Amino acid sequence: MKSPLLAVLACATLGAQPKIIDAHVHHNGDAAFLEKLVQRLEAADALAFLLTAPKDLDSVQSFIAKHPRRLVGFGSIRLDDPNAVALVDRFHAAGFRGLGEISGPLRNFDDKAYSPIYERAEQHGMIVLFHTGVVNRPNPNVSTDVSVDRMRVTLLDNIARRYPKLTLIGAHLGNPDYAWAAEIGRWNPNLYFDLSGSTLIKKQEDYTFFKSIFWWSGVVSPHTPKSAVSAFEKTIFGSDVFGGDLAEFDGALDRYHKMLDACGVSLVAQAKIFSGTLWKILQGPRK
Ligand SMILES: [Zn+2]
Secondary structure, eight states, X not given: OOOHHHHHHHHHHHOSXXXXXXXXXXXXXXXXXXXHHHHHHHHHTEEEEEEEOGGGHHHHHHHHHHOTTTEEEEEOOOTTOTTHHHHHHHHHHTTOOEEEEEOOOSSOTTOGGGHHHHHHHHHTTOEEEEEOSOOOOSOTTSOOOOOGGGGOTTHHHHHHHXXXXXXXXXXXXXXXXXXXXXXHHHHOTTEEEEOTTTHHHHTTTOTTHHHHHSOOTTOOSTTSOSOOSOGGGGEEOOOOBOTTOTHHHHHHHHHHXXXXXXXXXXXXXXXXXXXXXXXXXXXXXXX
């Protein structure tokens, strides 16, 4: 499914690099929320990946067309939906650049049953945002077939290796499997993490803890990939705004800054974490 015209349009409309790219903003289906979101993004010179349910595809596509410098569409498909591959094609044809947040699978994330979905996403040059780690239970009285074990962060390792041209983002840094998240990120150049959710709240008295997780900055050894960059560059910014709660955008920004400053992460590296890394990926080929 090549659409060269769309590819050209996508690159041309993004314009100049924004100060912030937020990889994790859930659309709550409300048009009024989108208006408020764009106002907040304009004020912060930010661009958001807008996680969109299939029912909202058409309305979001036309809204993004009006705000191409502030929003990039992501399709929130379900891996167990029998129409998932067709939906990937629909989202792609509508100009959406990624999929997610992928959550609540009936099988493990890396189960071969999901291969056709990942193959198609890779062919389209899409980014896939996965939920990793512990997940909420919004209605405890209703029986649900959800398991955190099928969303363990280590399951992303196999997907990253099998689909080297696919960009993966693990949301929440595998909470609480932070060490595993960082270690698989260290060896998989196509895998990044956001620090949204409760992690930066849980660790707020102990932000230098993350130096022990992202430990390999400047380390030269046969056991670390060759690189001069900060290990913290495996992270990208994500706020996990959901249910229309825009305050989380500012809350997450504040916590990211405090943690990165506490860990002595350079401003050059921080610029990549807040925008540069994802900006570069967005400039890549949309197929
Ligand atoms: Zn999540």
